[in-house]
Amino acid sequence: MPESHDRDIAQASVFFRHGNADAARQVFTRVLGSDPCNVAALHGIGLCLHALGQPAPATAMFRQAVALDPGAWASWQAIADLTSDETERRRAIHQAANLLLSFCQSRRPSPKFLRNTVRALVCAERCQQALQLLREHFCTFDDETQAHALLAGTYYTLGQFEPAAYHQSLALPHKLPNPPVSGRSVFEPGSAMEVLLTLWTLLEAEASGRSSSLVRCSAFSGQAASWRTTAI
16 A cells, blocks of 8 residues: 555544445545555445445456455455356355465464454354364464364354364353362352353354354454454
């Protein structure tokens, strides 16, 4: 992105994050007027158009972004989310996953970038690669509960419910107490209920999201992982 547009892009991003999509779109459009190949502005306009209830022109903007920069993974993910063309959707999902994985393999990724990559790989039905990536970069997470939550979701997607439950229990904010010296197991109803409710949430999310790749991707994360807003 040309340096002269950094401030404008930042200002538009602030507008967008504060819910003023129309003001953000105007700033992005101004940038595009002086720099027609500015990928960040194209992606930003796409985000704004989608927020304003115009998915078709938003998708067109994301397509322009990846045509100019095939490495624009966030725009590929937005296309996967919005397109009604199944062939295009699957291609976009795999393009995004490939780009994110390549980045992680070439340099040390941040925890946030790792989360995005794991979700992209799961959406691309490449769970084994997601597991390998998490094992290789487990120590990258300052908070190990985040890594365990990602492992739980990935195992769950694979249908391996026992390891999924194990890692989900480690992802809970309060761990179960250590067993007493006698070796007798201690049943803690509150913690057990937390695990049960969490797994039930996973099952509900999976059942309701089979028709949407975005929902499948975010079901195990415990939050709506919106691809459309990751780049701003």
